[in-house]
Amino acid sequence: METQSYAKTAVNTVKRLGNRGHYDYGTVHTIINTAPVLHVSFNDPEHPFPVVLPMLGCTGDFANPDADPKEAAQDIYIHGYVSARMFRKGKEAGEEGVPITVAATHIDGLVLSLTPFHNSCNYRSAIAYGHATLVTSPDERLYAMRLITDNVLPQRWDKSRIPPTKAELDSTSILKVRVESASAKVREGGPSEDRADLRDAELRARVWTGVVPVWLQWGEPVPAEGNEVGEVEGYIERWRLEENRRGKRGAYEAVEKGK
Amino acid sequence: METQSYAKTAVNTVKRLGNRGHYDYGTVHTIINTAPVLHVSFNDPEHPFPVVLPMLGCTGDFANPDADPKEAAQDIYIHGYVSARMFRKGKEAGEEGVPITVAATHIDGLVLSLTPFHNSCNYRSAIAYGHATLVTSPDERLYAMRLITDNVLPQRWDKSRIPPTKAELDSTSILKVRVESASAKVREGGPSEDRADLRDAELRARVWTGVVPVWLQWGEPVPAEGNEVGEVEGYIERWRLEENRRGKRGAYEAVEKGK
Numbered sequence: 001m002e003t004q005s006y007a008k009t010a011v012n013t014v015k016r017l018g019n020r021g022h023y024d025y026g027t028v029h030t031i032i033n034t035a036p037v038l039h040v041s042f043n044d045p046e047h048p049f050p051v052v053l054p055m056l057g058c059t060g061d062f063a064n065p066d067a068d069p070k071e072a073a074q075d076i077y078i079h080g081y082v083s084a085r086m087f088r089k090g091k092e093a094g095e096e097g098v099p100i101t102v103a104a105t106h107i108d109g110l111v112l113s114l115t116p117f118h119n120s121c122n123y124r125s126a127i128a129y130g131h132a133t134l135v136t137s138p139d140e141r142l143y144a145m146r147l148i149t150d151n152v153l154p155q156r157w158d159k160s161r162i163p164p165t166k167a168e169l170d171s172t173s174i175l176k177v178r179v180e181s182a183s184a185k186v187r188e189g190g191p192s193e194d195r196a197d198l199r200d201a202e203l204r205a206r207v208w209t210g211v212v213p214v215w216l217q218w219g220e221p222v223p224a225e226g227n228e229v230g231e232v233e234g235y236i237e238r239w240r241l242e243e244n245r246r247g248k249r250g251a252y253e254a255v256e257k258g259k
Numbered sequence: 260m261e262t263q264s265y266a267k268t269a270v271n272t273v274k275r276l277g278n279r280g281h282y283d284y285g286t287v288h289t290i291i292n293t294a295p296v297l298h299v300s301f302n303d304p305e306h307p308f309p310v311v312l313p314m315l316g317c318t319g320d321f322a323n324p325d326a327d328p329k330e331a332a333q334d335i336y337i338h339g340y341v342s343a344r345m346f347r348k349g350k351e352a353g354e355e356g357v358p359i360t361v362a363a364t365h366i367d368g369l370v371l372s373l374t375p376f377h378n379s380c381n382y383r384s385a386i387a388y389g390h391a392t393l394v395t396s397p398d399e400r401l402y403a404m405r406l407i408t409d410n411v412l413p414q415r416w417d418k419s420r421i422p423p424t425k426a427e428l429d430s431t432s433i434l435k436v437r438v439e440s441a442s443a444k445v446r447e448g449g450p451s452e453d454r455a456d457l458r459d460a461e462l463r464a465r466v467w468t469g470v471v472p473v474w475l476q477w478g479e480p481v482p483a484e485g486n487e488v489g490e491v492e493g494y495i496e497r498w499r500l501e502e503n504r505r506g507k508r509g510a511y512e513a514v515e516k517g518k
Binding site: 010011036037039041042043046047048049050051052053054056099100101102103105107110112113114115116117119121123125127129130145146149152153156157159160161162164165168172190191193197198200203204205206207208209210211212213214215216217218219220221222223224225226227228229231232233236240247248251252255 | 269270295296298300301302305306307308309310311312313315358359360361362364366369371372373374375376378380382384386388389404405408411412415416418419420421423424427431449450452456457459462463464465466467468469470471472473474475476477478479480481482483484485486487488490491492495499506507510511514
């Protein structure tokens with residue numbers, strides 16, 4: 001089967017270091033859906049600078065909820081709690097929506113070379129461009145709330161108090177980005193070096209080169225003051241430990257893959 | 260002594276949940292300088308969506324290099340490797356520079372409440388707005404390269420091959436953002452709950468609530484194929500272990516502080 005990808009256009013083509021560019025749904029959507037936070041940017045006509053907001057969200061498809069994000073085009077649903085401004089703009093803009101850019105970045109390691117000029121980072125980043133509208137359908141809002149909740153911590157929706165009350169549903173803003181174009185950029189491996197530095201025995205004898213891998217580590221949970229459940233529920237602990245394993249493994253694999 | 264702060268203006272005032280807003284140099288600059296990556300946004304007239312790029316950078320002041328970023332206004336220097344576009348725009352724009360927004364975000368924990376509606380994250384985010392220009396002075400470029408290198412890993416500049424060759428210096432783009440306005444937003448503590456949920460004994464008996472702290476964990480370094488230094492240098496290991504301690508401590512302190 002052919003790998004499904006975003007078309008390369010003037011908007012999304014990775015220009016600098018194009019060999020690091022990826023366009024397939026699997027790479028782009030996985031980076032977005034595993035990022036701890038998305039950076040969302042748009043323009044506010046009353047504001048001289050672009051607005052950038054850290055927000056929670058993930059990919060989805062309300063019409064085809066069982067579609068695999070690794071195989072299919074997706075929308076991006078964003079929990080709008082922190083931005084009243086953007087949603088007002090969405091409303092004013094009507095059907096077309098607000099032009100918006102969503103960025104997701106993971107840092108996988110610090111790459112140390114013989115000279116600062118060749119220092120680098122291992123990273124995976126995805127950028128999606130699209131138009132954003134407020135989700136008004138109650139069914140689609142409920143779909144997105146569940147999607148975003150379970151994208152952060154699988155099963156949490158069903159394991160906690162649902163459904164939301166009408167007041168909760170009414171006061172939650174969900175933004176839907178129809179993705180028009182997207183791409184990813186991935187840097188792996190160890191440092192590259194200048195030939196002259198590699199010939200410098202004194203330099204090589206004193207400067208350690210390599211990669212310091214890095215990942216998000218989820219620590220021992222801290223119960224809330226009002227918590228009455230003695231032990232942390234199993235699905236939370238399994239998720240936490242698996243995330244730590246996955247993060248660590250990914251950071252080390254990034255070093256090897258690029259070799 | 261009075262705490263030095265960014266003035267609250269229409270541009271930088273935290274509108275949503277304003278009690279989470281911070282404007283003092285210490286909070287804003289520390290969030291920027293300890294972020295593993297900055298998200299930089301600007302508009303490209305040829306592009307229908309805002310551009311967002313993950314980049315490396317930190318605060319500094321070339322005229323007063325010994326000024327404490329916690330006490331003084333600062334510029335932001337950004338290593339421009341990944342963006343030829345932005346710098347061309349900077350050149351075209353001349354002295355005024357390109358309007359630019361710099362965002363830095365740390366996630367400190369996942370906050371789990373009895374109901375998905377009250378789930379949240381502990382986080383620290385900073386946003387700075389300013390005009391960006393290309394740094395043309397060789398002395399200032401060298402200052403910024405050292406600043407950015409040592410901001411990631413203290414002492415690395417002096418411990419590796421310096422100075423840069425003329426070719427290296429010429430091919431490194433450094434962007435300087437004159438910060439006109441900035442603010443930070445910080446969320447700490449445990450979950451908030453609805454009164455009705457707190458009265459629901461069955462719910463409280465089955466749903467674990469609290470915070471799962473999270474931080475960046477730096478793993479055992481992996482030597483490069485060409486590395487000839489047997490043991491990882493001490494200043495690298497000390498930095499790595501101290502970063503891990505600081506990250507973990509900060510994530511747990513964020514839970515307690517908000518209580």
